[in-house]
Amino acid sequence: MxxxxxxxxxxxxxxxxxxxxxxxxxxxxxxxxxxxxxxxxxxxxxxxxxxxxxxxxxxxxxxxxxxxxxxxxxxxxxxxxxxxxxxxxxxxxxxxxxxxxxxxxxxxxxxxxxxxxxxxxxxxxxxxxxxxxxxxxxxxxxxxxxxxxxxxxxxxxxxxxxxxxxxxxxxxxxxxxxxxxxxxxxxxxxxxxxxxxxxxxxxxxxxxxxxxxxxxxxxxxxxxxxxxxxxxxxxxxxLSVREIGREQGPVAFAKTMLEARYDEDLSLAEIARGCGLPRHHLIRAFRRETGLTPHAYLVDIRVRRARERLRRGEAPGAVAAATGFCDQAHLTRAFKARLGVTPGAFRAAHTG
The missing domain is CATH 2.60.120.10 (Jelly Rolls)
Structure with missing residues (x-):
């Protein structure tokens, strides 16, 4: 057609x-x-x-x-x-x-x-x-x-x-x-x-x-x-064999920390201490290897985890609280900025 x-x-x-x-x-x-x-x-x-x-x-x-x-x-x-x-x-x-x-x-x-x-x-x-x-x-x-x-x-x-x-x-x-x-x-x-x-x-x-x-x-x-x-x-x-996400050293550590503790109010200082880098150096290294700042990457993780919960039919307000957003409005803004639809519309698409 x-x-x-x-x-x-x-x-x-x-x-x-x-x-x-x-x-x-x-x-x-x-x-x-x-x-x-x-x-x-x-x-x-x-x-x-x-x-x-x-x-x-x-x-x-x-x-x-x-x-x-x-x-x-x-x-x-x-x-x-x-x-x-x-x-x-x-x-x-x-x-x-x-x-x-x-x-x-x-x-x-x-x-x-x-x-x-x-x-x-x-x-x-x-x-x-x-x-x-x-x-x-x-x-x-x-x-x-x-x-x-x-x-x-x-x-x-x-x-x-x-x-x-x-x-x-x-x-x-x-x-x-x-x-x-x-x-x-x-x-x-x-x-x-x-x-x-x-x-x-x-x-x-x-x-x-x-x-x-x-x-x-x-x-x-x-x-x-x-x-x-x-x-x-x-x-x-x-179709040659390739690997996804081969970041090494401090950036890999920072990503692991953010993935594991996405629902916490992490500080840049805490992440940097774990990586053994100054804060400004961490931001530059993280952006260079992932294309996002640590904060942007964290919000992206939260949106992805929110999607998982919304697919299971959880209410947007509860999802916001469980995934580290301070309230439902913040979840909605971040979610819509990445997916083009609201959390409620996304949930409805999966639950009918």
Whole structure:
């Protein structure tokens, strides 16, 4: 099924993966020489030795003085405008795999990560987003790939965008990769490009996404989604063995502490003492290896743990208290800044 193009041809054409749209002052665009330098740096930094090679590449996009969480919470306070929507639904045949269908004209995602892949396509309009140290413009016919723990954001460009997204687990993607390779000793699929212009792949994915969203022919949707993932892996991924998250030393210790004690009011001084680093050094090292500050990483953990509890049907207020948020309002702001929906809507998608 061809993708719907409800935006003007001029808008769709100018929003390509390689050049910025014109006619808007929302985003400061690089000069041609800066763009060339950036591309060369990106290619060098994206050398696929392991997944952690891509982490920390957002330093030049998010300066050290920027408080990512405050920015995200401020953006999340903006309610959806008339005509905007965001809906999460799940597929029981894929062990509750999550899908998102959304249209945004104002909502902006805070920089965040997922523990899963994030694979999807733009159906109309244009989104500007950052991942792996790059600024990109996604429009109809583009397919986007975020690996687990890739730091990324997203905001509407010009009039906004409509898109469909899915969040397959590492295990599912490895299963598909092994099936394609005909053997079990394959690595987690690695997509060298965070975005590709592939109208055929976008159409295959969008058709499967719509079938699963509609729910009337689940077998067709199930087959279609597996076909879409297999298509993307076969055409755009490398299956060499790689590891996810190879941070070493102090940063690995800090991550372990944050994961284990996410519901506590940890101080930076306490984390730094455990790592044996000065506080300012810890912040720089942590951001360099993960792409987030310790505080931003902690809030991300809390949101992920909140998702687990909401899937089980726990009330948002109780979830906020159990996951380290000072109240439900703080949970809602952080949750919506990363997922585009409120905790209540997310819970309803999983509990009916």
């Amino acid at each position: 061809p993708l719907s193009r409800r935006w003007s041809a001029a808008s769709a054409c100018c929003c390509s993966a390689r050049r910025a749209p014109s006619g808007s002052a929302r985003v400061a665009l690089p000069t041609p020489s800066e763009a060339r330098d950036s591309d060369e740096t990106d290619r060098a930094r994206d050398a696929p030795d392991h997944f952690s090679s891509r982490q920390g590449q957002c330093d030049r996009l998010y300066p050290a003085g920027m408080d990512l969480i405050s920015q995200g919470e401020a953006l999340a306070q903006t309610p959806l405008l008339p005509g905007e929507h965001a809906r999460i639904f799940t597929a029981a045949r894929f062990d509750g795999l999550e899908f998102l269908s959304a249209r945004f004209s104002t909502h902006a995602y805070a920089p965040h990560v997922h523990e899963t892949f994030a694979i999807g396509t733009i159906e109309a309009g244009c989104e500007v987003w950052h991942a792996r140290g790059r600024r990109m413009y996604a429009s109809a016919g583009d397919v986007v790939f975020n690996h687990p723990f890739d730091v990324h954001d997203g905001l509407p460009y010009d009039g906004g965008y409509r898109y469909r997204m899915s969040y397959p687990t590492i295990e599912l993607m490895r299963e598909i990769a092994a099936s394609l390779a005909g053997r079990e000793d394959v690595g987690t699929p690695f997509f060298h490009e965070p975005m590709v212009h592939d109208p055929e792949g976008a159409a295959i994915f969008a058709a499967a996404h719509r079938l699963l969203d509609d729910g009337r022919d689940m077998l067709a949707g199930e087959e279609g989604l597996l076909r879409a993932y297999a298509y993307c892996v076969a055409k755009h991924a490398d």
